[in-house]
Amino acid sequence: MKKLLLIFLENLFANSQLNRLPESYGGGRIFSNPIIGISKGDDPVFDKFKEVAAPRHMTPAEMWLASRLPEETNLPSKLRIISIVCPFTSEIREESMKAKVMPAEIYCIGRNYANAFKIDVMKQVIRFFQQKDFLATAGMLSEAFDIYSGFLSTWSERHIAFAAGLGTFSLHEGFISELGCNIRLCSVITNAPLEVTPRKSNDPYSNCLYYAKGTCRKCEEKCPAKAISENGHDKLKCWTYGRKVEAEMNALLGSILKPHWRRVRGEVREQKPPVGCAFCQYGVPCMDKNPMAYEK
Numbered sequence: 001m002k003k004l005l006l007i008f009l010e011n012l013f014a015n016s017q018l019n020r021l022p023e024s025y026g027g028g029r030i031f032s033n034p035i036i037g038i039s040k041g042d043d044p045v046f047d048k049f050k051e052v053a054a055p056r057h058m059t060p061a062e063m064w065l066a067s068r069l070p071e072e073t074n075l076p077s078k079l080r081i082i083s084i085v086c087p088f089t090s091e092i093r094e095e096s097m098k099a100k101v102m103p104a105e106i107y108c109i110g111r112n113y114a115n116a117f118k119i120d121v122m123k124q125v126i127r128f129f130q131q132k133d134f135l136a137t138a139g140m141l142s143e144a145f146d147i148y149s150g151f152l153s154t155w156s157e158r159h160i161a162f163a164a165g166l167g168t169f170s171l172h173e174g175f176i177s178e179l180g181c182n183i184r185l186c187s188v189i190t191n192a193p194l195e196v197t198p199r200k201s202n203d204p205y206s207n208c209l210y211y212a213k214g215t216c217r218k219c220e221e222k223c224p225a226k227a228i229s230e231n232g233h234d235k236l237k238c239w240t241y242g243r244k245v246e247a248e249m250n251a252l253l254g255s256i257l258k259p260h261w262r263r264v265r266g267e268v269r270e271q272k273p274p275v276g277c278a279f280c281q282y283g284v285p286c287m288d289k290n291p292m293a294y295e296k
């Protein structure tokens with residue numbers, strides 16, 4: 001069924017109008033083909049996320065029940081969590097590498113349009129399982145998803161991707177998959193008995209050249225906000241620069257951007273359309289690959 005799911009996703013990514021830039025920006029794809037990884041609901045790593053990600057981060061079984069899906073004996077062991085890596089296209093990456101002070105318009109639009117596409121991907125994957133008589137839900141779409149205390153949330157797609165063996169964290173606090181860090185992530189929980197993807201390493205930073213070998217730090221050079229240093233990523237500096245980018249690019253791109261809603265502290269709020277920043281992801285060794293796969 002994993003193979004069928006991947007074919008389903010490849011068709012969706014190829015044919016969905018939601019995965020397209022507007023015609024005035026060439027009408028090309030936002031994301032190239034995805035990869036997926038699958039974790040099991042009773043993996044002890046999900047309990048660990050309450051310590052390392054956020055105290056209110058939910059296990060897949062907690063999210064399942066919060067989404068009003070049925071309890072059953074040994075529920076965690078019956079759940080599978082599919083994490084989906086959506087890589088930005090080389091067209092968007094090439095334009096973004098030329099940007100200097102503000103990100104490339106094509107990236108800002110792609111990053112903004114990506115939200116509606118990701119929501120559709122999760123809904124369609126849920127339907128894929130329902131049509132095969134299984135149940136499914138998505139943490140990001142659940143009423144139990146919440147952002148609280150500034151940067152903490154009840155469901156972190158990067159942590160879900162780590163659990164699913166898709167890659168690791170990094171100096172710039174992105175997620176380095178085999179298709180690089182210039183990606184977006186989404187996930188679906190199901191009771192379909194899919195084969196689990198083994199993690200290559202339990203080291204949460206093993207794909208980053210800095211943490212693995214003490215080299216690189218190219219993301220630090222690229223960040224205009226000086227939000228990255230040998231001590232890691234400063235969320236507040238990054239957030240502050242992100243608001244500057246958002247104000248300027250929203251003024252420039254205006255109505256071409258799609259509106260955006262998010263659940264924050266229990267309330268669904270309309271937010272200024274997000275447009276990203278991501279200078280730290282472009283023109284760096286981890287942009288489009290796992291750089292450690294090329295190290296001896």
Ligand code: SF4
Pocket residue numbers: 170171172173207208209210211215216217218219220284285286291
């Ligand atoms: S640019 Fe280098 S140091 Fe920064 S996250 Fe990527 S691999 Fe790690």
Ligand code: SF4
Pocket residue numbers: 172222223224225226227228233237238239241242277278279280281
């Ligand atoms: S997103 Fe922008 S501000 Fe934040 S770390 Fe990356 S380059 Fe710096």
